[in-house]
Amino acid sequence: MKGRRFLWMSGLGLVLFGIAIWLLFHQELSSKRPIEEFHLSMELKELDRAQVDEVLEPYLGKSFWDVELNKIQADLVRLDWVSQAVVKRSWPDQLKISIVEQNPVARWGNDGLVNHKGEVFFPNNLQRFEHFVRLEGRIENSAGLLAKLAEFQQKLNEIGWTVERLQETANGVWEIHILDGPTLILDQQDQHHKFQRFLAAYPDLKNGFRKSAQVYDLRYSNGFAIKLKEAKASTLSDNNR
Incomplete structure (x- = not known):
């Protein structure tokens, strides 16, 4: 046994x-087996395939096992439309490439776009995105601006307005530019109350004020001011609306 x-x-x-x-x-x-080809596992929407080829072609002929996948991924992520990239070996001589493209939801100033996570990126061509809402402010606060845009737009839906441009100034004042309409100015202090007060008062404003209004300044503690296109201003308090 x-x-x-x-x-x-x-x-x-x-x-x-x-x-x-x-x-x-x-x-x-x-x-010792060289890499013979690479394969993209998805169709590209915005990213130029030629840019991908330019990154990957130098790796053709390199050792299948020795090639640094992390470096290839880093090179791909540097492309303007790439949000994420994953590179894997596929036996016997192929690299498989998976790319997640940026998902733009807003403009950033004149030169950039903002993705759905509030991250700013700078593609070469912005022509197709001229109609996007434009955000302006500190780039490190881009996610905060995107969140504010959603907040303000939800409120403005009550009166049928659409935000065209949202700017946060250096002193923390918000300028909300309405599509084919006036501009709202709002500060940080008691912001929610001031905005709601304006939304409640707007339907009762005379048509003359509505048509001639260029700026609504909501920063007052007891009401808001209207700057007219004819450069005349009228201040509305809680008592004279």
């Missing part, structure tokens, strides 16, 4: 040793 077990264990050991030798030999041969 012990002899049979010894023979069985010896045989198993030889088999495992043989497998280990084969794997080492196979990996040694494989490490």
Whole structure:
């Protein structure tokens, strides 16, 4: 019984040793195999395929096992429309590339776009995005501006207004530019109350004020001011609306 077990264990050991030798030999041969091609696993919408090819082509002919996947991914992410990139080896001589493109939801000033996470990126061509809402402010607060845009637009839906441009000034004042309409100016202090007060009062304003209004300044503690296009201003308090 012990002899049979010894023979069985010896045989198993030889088999495992043989497998280990084969794997080492196979990996040694494989490490010298060059990368012959790369394959994109999705269709590109905004990203130029030529840009991807330019990044990947220098890696063709490199060792299948020695090529640095993290470096390729980093090179791809530097492309203006790439949000994420994953590169994997595919035996025997292929790289598989998966790319997540940026999802723009707003403009950033004159030169950039803002994605759905509030991150700013700068593609080469912005022509198709001229109609997007424009955000302006500190780039480190881009996500905050995007959140404010959603907040303000939700409130302005009550009176049928659409934000065309939202700007946060250096002193924390918000300028809300309405599409084909006036501009709202709002500060940080008691902001929610001031905005709601304006929304409640707007339907009762005379048509002359509505048509001639260029700026609604909501920063007053007891009402808001209207700057007219004819450069005349009228201040409305809680008592004379």
